[in-house]
Amino acid sequence: MRELTEIRSLLDRLEEVEADALETQDLDFKEWPAEPRQAIKLAVDIAICMANGGGGSVVLGVRDRVVGRAKAILGVPPETEIHQLKRDIYERTAPKLTPDIHELHVLEGTGRLLVMQVHGGLSPYTNTAGAGTVRKGNACVPLTGDLREKLMVERGDADFTAAIVPEPAQSLISAAAMERLRDQARQEQAPTDLLRKSDLDLLGAIGVLRDGQLTRAGLLIAGQAEAIGRHLPNFGWTHERMKSATAYDNRVDGRDENALALPLALAAIEARINADNPISTIEHGLYHFEYRAYPTIALREALLNALTHLDLRLASPVLVKQYPRRLEITNPGGLVGGITSANILHHPPLARNLQLVQALARLRLVNRSNLGIGRMFEAMLVEGKEPPLIIDEESAVRVVFKRQETARPFREFIAEEGKTGRTLDVDHLLVLRYLLSHPEIDTSTAAELCQRRDAEMRDILDEMVQIFDYLERGGAGRGSWWRMKPALHRRLEGLGHAERDQRIDWDVAKTRVLNMLKQRARRGEPGLTNAGIREVTAYDRQQVNRLIHELEAEGVRMQGHGRGSCYTYIGRTDNEQG
Known part of the structure; x- marks a missing residue:
């Protein structure tokens, strides 16, 4: 579910993109129909779709395929009462759905949006006529027979591996498979008393033996090849x-x-x-x-x-x-x-073959x-x-x-951090590896990379700045960006000072500084000082002087004197353009 604060932040992005570009598996935006019966039908249909897709958030009152908050946010009429809408959805769905609905006040349109939080659970859900859809990506697709069966499998109502194999268990078991199973489970520190059990007792303990007969899960785990071929002909x-x-x-x-x-x-x-x-x-x-x-x-x-x-x-x-x-x-x-x-x-x-997964999990x-x-x-x-x-x-x-070779500097760094008690999880590792080949990372890019929400990702990135001391932060608010500290970048690349003095490539630095100076000039703001450019690029004073010298051909000039001087974009002259 999306928090209301996150949805407010996403609404600001409507100034730049259409609502469709913000939609995901668990987030949808819908324009509220003017006709009341159509509005109720929309709410019911999208609630069913989201519930079958695992749950999510729906923002009601936002038009798609337009850019700009004023054009996109039309709102929901004040006479639309939340309690009544919840009752309408409840009465028109099977099994019954009871979404949470919250009001979100805005300046545009009617002044209010409705945020419907739909919980997944006892799918498949349909309307009272038996029709329904399911969320796939950012779209709702018809709930066909195949998809209904798939949802039942996910819920555990149709576990193919839980069915009994109608033959005596002892005649199906492979001694070689059982011994290999014990070896592999022992490597994963499975309980010793479990592995010491006899074949049948072990299979019973992990839940794949029922009334003296193997389930299909048990056959897959311990069966002879010939028996698996007869009873599970599709497996191979x-x-x-x-x-x-x-x-x-x-x-x-x-x-x-x-x-x-x-x-x-x-x-x-x-x-x-x-x-x-x-x-x-x-x-x-x-x-x-x-x-x-x-x-x-x-x-x-x-x-x-x-x-x-x-x-x-x-x-x-x-x-x-x-x-x-x-x-x-x-x-x-x-x-x-x-x-x-x-x-x-x-x-x-979630497991398609629940009994099989549960049995292997016990091992x-x-x-x-x-x-x-x-x-x-x-x-x-x-x-x-x-x-x-x-x-x-x-x-x-x-x-x-x-197929890749092990990066020795990176592996040694991880080992040494472990000795100090620092354990890097997948989020930290993904960010560090990204920053080895990119100048910087922003919140949305990091969130997509690590499959996190923006708010979660900001906390992780700040942790890498304040606690781990791996990153430096620049910018503010939504414009924040993070980069790896130059010394750490050199260490992870295995390069000394003589080989590389900073992380940002020269051409990337020039482009970034030039774009910033152009934007500041366009807004009528003063340019950047030498110190400011050093902060942006992680270069030293002499390197910044050399960079600015090269940018003079692009229309960058120094203005002012002494500490008050700064570099400003004034544009290229006719002679320079020629």
Whole structure:
């Protein structure tokens, strides 16, 4: 849900963009119809749409496809009574919806907007005639039969993996799969007393054995390949070593390897990947540390996600394509429950195959608190590498890793910070890595990068200034920006003073200073002093003098004398333009 203060801030952005550009999965803007019955229908329809999409906020009274607050904010008539509107929505929805509705006072239009906070929950929701929509991205799409079934799966009413396999459990179990399962769970510090249990007792303890019979989840975890092939014919995996985008020189299928049970599949795929996943050694003091191009933790999290969150009703395998410079892991079935590639880092956890996920969570092989994606990101970022790219292709999810070498200065920095008790989380790591290749970052860019709200992101950035001492802040209010301290930037790049004295590239600095001087001249304000430009660029006095000398050709001149002097944009003369 969006706070009213955040919505007020977003309304200010209507001076620059249309309302449509601000809409997201959990935020919509709607113009209020003049005809009362149409207005009620709109409120009911958008409440159903947002609830089916996981919940969100709707700002009623804002017109789309226009720029400017005065044009966009038309408002809601004063006679529209909040209590009555809530009752209308309640009476016209099934299951019953009771959104929170708040009044937001504005200067434009009727002087009031309504902010409707819709909670997700017992989807699928429809109107009393049985029709409904669901939020996908920033649009409402019809709630078709397929989407209704998908919502029921997300709610746990149709867990495909919870069904019983109608054969004696003992005849289905693979001893090799059980031993591999114990090994993998032991690596994750699963409870020792759990792992010491007999096969059937262990499967019963993790919830996949019912009245002496395995569920499909249990079959996937511990079943013989032949039994999985009979009862779960759509399940499988394929690893292809690609020569190009259209050709491979080596291919293996899980069925051919008799490695379909999840513990065996995971081990087999990891071995295939690691055959071309080189190790680099970094010396740090008396120790030698080894790092793979694709970190083990990131690989395991991605593979377990693919093997447990796949849609077993689709006749498509988990597909691993290993190119010379990247790795792609694809599983059938798109993201569920309003999760998108733009919010997956912090979205509450949802599972398509709930019993399977719960069983593996008891063995600590997967995480029910949505920490798996964060661990995947962190494993890449702490080595100075780009995080994986997560792509929702509607009927499949694809995770892409770039093959990268470990950045020794960055890895050493993380290790040394850890020794001092400083633990950097994914937000900090994402910001630092961004600032290694960009001059600065603003709040909205950082919020999008870290999948946070603007208010949350400002707190994180300020923490990196005031507590961690990694960043410097410039500007004020909505115009604030942050940059990495030059000394830290040199350290993370592994460069000495002789190689690079500051972080901002010369051309970037020139462009930034020139644009600032032009804007100040346009507003009739004085220019910037040498000290002011040093603050903007992190350059020293002599470097600023050299920069200004080059900007003289663009119409920048010094005005005044002594401490009162400043550099001002006066424009280029006819001779200079010629």
